[in-house]
Amino acid sequence: MNEGLQDRLEKFGLSLYMIRVTLAASLSWLAVHTLYGDSYLYFAPLAAILITQGSVKASLEKGVYRMTGIVLGGIVSLVVGRFFDVGALSILLMLLIGIGVATACRINIQAISQVGVTSVLALTFYNDHYIEWRVAETLIGVVIALIINMIIVPPKGFVKVKGLALEGGLLLADALSGQTGGGREAIQAGDALTRSASLLAKSELQQKELHYTLTHYHCRNELRGLTQTTAHLKKIHSYVKEIRAEIALLPAHYAAADWMAEVVTATADCIALYGTKTLSDAECQRSLPESLRRARDLQLAWFSELQGQCSLTSIRDLGAVFSHLNRVLEEIEQADYVVMSAAPQKAKAGAAHAVRFIQKGLSHKL
Known part of the structure; x- marks a missing residue:
């Protein structure tokens, strides 16, 4: 259609x-x-x-x-x-x-x-x-x-659901990076978080409509990978939601601090980079493993420094934020590992198909 x-x-x-x-x-x-x-x-x-x-x-x-x-x-x-x-x-x-x-x-x-x-x-x-x-x-x-x-399936269904998941992932990164801002920026971050959840849910629902359809049989492996990526993004969304709640409970001088913005932004960049790398054909200028390493180093460095400057109560509250930030990085790391491990298998299957095709051609000639 x-x-x-x-x-x-x-x-x-x-x-x-x-x-x-x-x-x-x-x-x-x-x-x-x-x-x-x-x-x-x-x-x-x-x-x-x-x-x-x-x-x-x-x-x-x-x-x-x-x-x-x-x-x-x-x-x-x-x-x-x-x-x-x-x-x-x-x-x-x-x-x-x-x-x-x-x-x-x-x-x-x-x-x-x-x-x-x-x-x-x-x-x-x-x-x-x-x-x-x-x-x-x-x-x-x-x-x-x-x-x-x-x-009877939606036209260009796979492209649409992939675009919805990508948009939801990028909005999720924007929502996380905007958590440290106050006033209007915090409201916009909350709206972005809500729209991200809606887009990811819509993409997940439409992905189910494409399973076992004739026109999408050739991209069934890509569809399976998209389903896994969407599941990872939804889990990351739940962590970002927890981060938003924890930051809202912090004193203003902690929530709006430059070091907090630096740590949160580095983690949000990892989300955006993972979504772009997995769901887009655009070439990524930065390496995801390096970005993950940088974000984790920033988290550890700042949390270690804050332990000597803050009270035990503040450390407890800040620890909840840093814990969820680390879970975001772990989820992205695990999701990227799944993608990277699936790539050699896909290449191997393609090579085997090419060999069979060549052998079939040679047998016809002989």
């Missing part, structure tokens, strides 16, 4: 989810009508509508829960229906057995509710082959909905 076309459609309420649902329901009805004629045509579209979610994985999970509930509810209704007519007693027994077995097996609550619905409907239509039609047509609706979810 064209990016400009999607933006124009969303202005009129035609979101990507709505397009998926309408296509899946329509194609499900058409498929069942072509295969079976006019019997129970509504089951397949109903299943397609109910299981279509924002991601392929979520749709698959919901489809499995629905199929599990339908099969279990159908079996229970067949057993009870052989001995009882439709009535209060038969419905009571059927629900007790079906829901009781599903609960004892620790089946998901969505499947348990489907057991009850299917049992009652199946017992009502017991003589009309309801269960066979229900299972077959629901399966058709689930399969078609999954295929639509795999095909």
